[in-house]
Amino acid sequence: MNTAFLQTPIDYLKGVGPNRADLLRKELNIHTYQDLLNLFPNRYIDRTRYYKINQIQQSNAEIQVVGKITGFKEVAQKRGKRLVATFQDDTGTMELVWFRGQKWIRESLKLNTLYVIFGKTNWFNGKFSMPHPDIETTDEHKKSLSSGIQPIYPSTEKLSNKGISNRVVSKIVQQLFLETKGNFSETLSPFLLSELKLISKSEALLNIHFPKNQELLSKAQFRLKFEELFYIQLQLILKNLIHKSKIKGHTFDTVGNYFNTFFNEHLPFNLTNAQKRVLKEIRYDLGSHAQMNRLLQGDVGSGKTIVAFMSMLMALDNGFQTCLMAPTEILSVQHYNGLYEWCKKLNISIEILTGSTKASIRKEIYKSLESGNLQILIGTHALLEDKVKFKNLGLAIIDEQHRFGVAQRSKLWHKSSQSPPHILVMTATPIPRTLAMSVYGDLDISIIDELPPGRKLIKTVHRYDKNRLNVFRFIKDEIKKGRQIYIVYPLIKESETMDYKDLLDGYESISRDFPMPEYQISIVHGKMKPADKDYEMQRFIKGETQIMVATTVIEVGVNVPNASVMIIESAERFGLSQLHQLRGRVGRGAEQSYCILMTGHKLTNDSKTRLETMVKTNDGFEIAEADLKLRGPGDIMGTQQSGVLNLRIADIVKDKDVLQQARYYTKKVLKADSTLSKTENQSILNTYKALSKYKNIWNYIS
């Protein structure tokens, strides 16, 4: 059956008509034959089993029983009445109940005739009852079942109210198979079919809608999931390939003085193997002719900064400028201070630009950037302003990229007067590998999956508010040992005033329990002026205060190695990735560190799972996987644009094995035939082209 025929509007299918067509369009987004064909059942029910009435148990989900109606009665209730039928088999009686459509039911159902009923049962008034059962005569039942496995299609309340029941949808689909003779063009190549032992497209579609048996149903599901994920991967990977071939990057072919001197004489510690590997990946990219777009993922404290710095040296060695953008002032200052020390040794010029940079200094920076005298610029969003113009920006690095939008990333592109700079984005919010594959298929990904040696795992515990006194005693002991403490309060936009009050109340009570002059406390929150914030922050960094009370402004990147305890108040209100980020503020020095999650007594199941996950593991990737399971992919950045949310049959969380295979085979197919021009890939090319949304991308290639 050719694809054009499948574009026929759904109105033309026998049994549909204008009213139903309208409903199908509005409720299920079904416009064409093709859309109907791709309406895959949500689940299947097993109708091979028949229950006797005395076998029914309260836990039974949907069951099917054969028996007769022996009588009807009407029962008055608060509003209107319900119709109740007594239903009987040779083992007992139960009730069937209707709240609507009673007249029609009474007229169409006969007493003492064998029926097969199907539905969910309730235990009510000492009897089992089944509200609004599916009912068929035994004859109908025999005819309607091609097998015992029955598909349940997605539906909406409106559809069922308007009489488009599951059975009706199934009939319409049946009609479609009649008109098309169940014969559909193959969409995958012979190589893939044989390599993966996939069933054909026609067989898969038939069995997804009318499964002959469990085995064929599983095969159909696998084949269709694979196909769906394969085409997503194909789009992503082709986009990446096209990008690489179209956009020229600066080629950094020299490994020069700066890099070598730093590496040989000033390296402050041995790099971990993961750091070395990632540096190699970056170096390879920078030396090729394509423009780099790389995502560097590494847990908090994994040592992304030095990787960033050494990548910057590669740019400098080739006569280019480079910049590093961070989401907050605090973090920018910290980066600047850290890198400044290294730059001094290498005689490299470096400046910092933020919202609070004085106008006179700003001017100097602009000038030296344009003249090319300034080699490295660190800063906040201020780097994106139009006045910031580089002479030759070769590499732009973005730290904690989840704080920035795609628009901001693309702004950096245009900061160079020549071709766009290489771009390296870094994140400590690990995206589960499976999701990264499908969302960031167009970025290259590097992962630092190893912490520097000697790090002790952070001990994490969950404590209720009523244990507060013990917690405070523990803090005092730690302070006696010379350690510093963070206490963090949630800040959620919708209730900012309330949170602010929580923070101040907390601060007050902590001041009472930790009185001056023995204890010094810093407080930092979003409503403070940057200068005040910085002052308080600096006091903590210098060790003048032992306790830092803060909202989540400290979440990102702050590095105070002497801080050993992180207390998170109302921890149930934070998401998993945020909790993990916060915890990463401690455990940066040689001392054993602790994270204490404080909560009230009432917790939702999700909150409990989050807290348990935190207590159980320190591994950012494991936490990211748990987060994905809890929240689904919808909340994870980048998923919106990627199409993984509109999957018809595959599930990005449950089907990660299929996704891995899809990715592997997409690469394999493209490696052998990058333009899909071989005859054997004809069906793939055709299918790809038919995904019309992406036609314009295709134009680049062909």
Ligand code: ADP
């Ligand atoms: P993040 O990945 O969170 O940005 P940083 O780059 O800030 O991590 O590094 C965290 C700490 O670990 C810093 O104090 C840094 O100097 C140190 N560090 C980084 N790499 C190593 C290493 N290979 N060996 C020892 N310490 C390291």
Ligand code: MG
């Ligand atoms: Mg960092």
